[in-house]
Amino acid sequence: MEKTEGEKKMNFDEIYDRKGTHCVKYNAVKTAQRPQDALVMTLADMDLPCCPAIQQAIIERAEHPFYGYQQFDEQLPEVVCAWAKAHSAALLDPRTIQITPSVNKAIALCLRAFTKPGDGILIQNPSYSPFRKVVTLNQRRCVMNELIQKEDHYELDMDDFEAKLQEVRLFILCSPHNPTSKVFTREELDAMLSLCRKYQVTVLADEIHADWVYGTMTAASAVDQNVITILSPSKTFNLQGMQCSFVFIPDANQAQALQHERDSLAYMNNQTFSHAAALAAYSPAGETWLQQAKAYVSQNAEIFKTMLKEADVPLMPMRLQSTFLLWVDCSGCCNNDAEVVDLFENRCHIYGSSGSHYQCEKPFIRLNIAAPRSVIEEAAQRLIHVLSKSDRQEA
Ligand SMILES: Cc1ncc(COP(=O)(O)O)c(C=O)c1O
Known part of the structure; x- marks a missing residue:
């Protein structure tokens, strides 16, 4: 029997030229001036081709020559909730959905709707820099709870978490x-969320990476049905350019406050292509692509780690629990961020994306490993070559 588009084996080994697509990853000031042989592993934007069913859905929609005011697709809320339930046991009510452009925009809207200038916002560090930026640019205060590195993973500092909760109004749970790829256990979530209830701190769960875990994942909504959840197919399916995310707000007053914030910006859901793309993503064809992509990236991580380990180079990739972003401890060969940048970029x-982007005190780098295998192997070989050479020079 002939395979459907969704069942075909993807070829992730092929290198695509993204020139002319105006993609930020290759056109950002720094990377635009890169040497010819540069390997670009910045930004959470994959160098793997999108799911064919999504591309097909966009083409089919584009074939109809009308792109006017767009209505919310009525199937979407149910489809998103069913997908999230299947992937992370999320308990979301489709009636509480609000469709927003990007996740960062949704976070900004929520901060404005649920907090006031001067309020403290809790973030776990190392941290994704747009969280800090959106907090400070909206005149709120970042309050940091450090995650504690234990060998190749991170653990919670619950005493500090509880102390910090007493000076904040909202917690952005990533x-x-x-960048650590940590997947919180149900017990960890329970501990954090019950303290948030105790101190009446609103929880904003950014679960954009929830579909890309290597084991199992529990959604915050499965533990506490009052949390606000933000989801999007944009990371998992590389649809950042589609500008589509979903906010689920169980509390009616908070829902109204967010709606008010959206109205104040005259925001409508004019997302002609993104609705088609999201429906195709959250489908059996999307699932097939995702399983293949995750398996490919997981093997990339294994190959990269094994090559470094066998060559005995002093770089320690952290355990990859989720995402296609490998968080690498460089403290074995670099003393600070400048040395990390020098090693990776210049040599x-x-x-x-070096550790300073994530307000990380230690020398770290985040590498996007959703790339063709040859790129991963080449990156490992270059690091081995340069680091073994420095060893020889020191001896
Ligand atoms: C945790 C997290 N939230 C939000 C975003 C950004 O999502 P969007 O492009 O939808 O704003 C990212 C992107 O990498 C992310 O890692």
């Missing part, structure tokens, strides 16, 4: 966590 021509 689950799974970027190896590898562009990643």
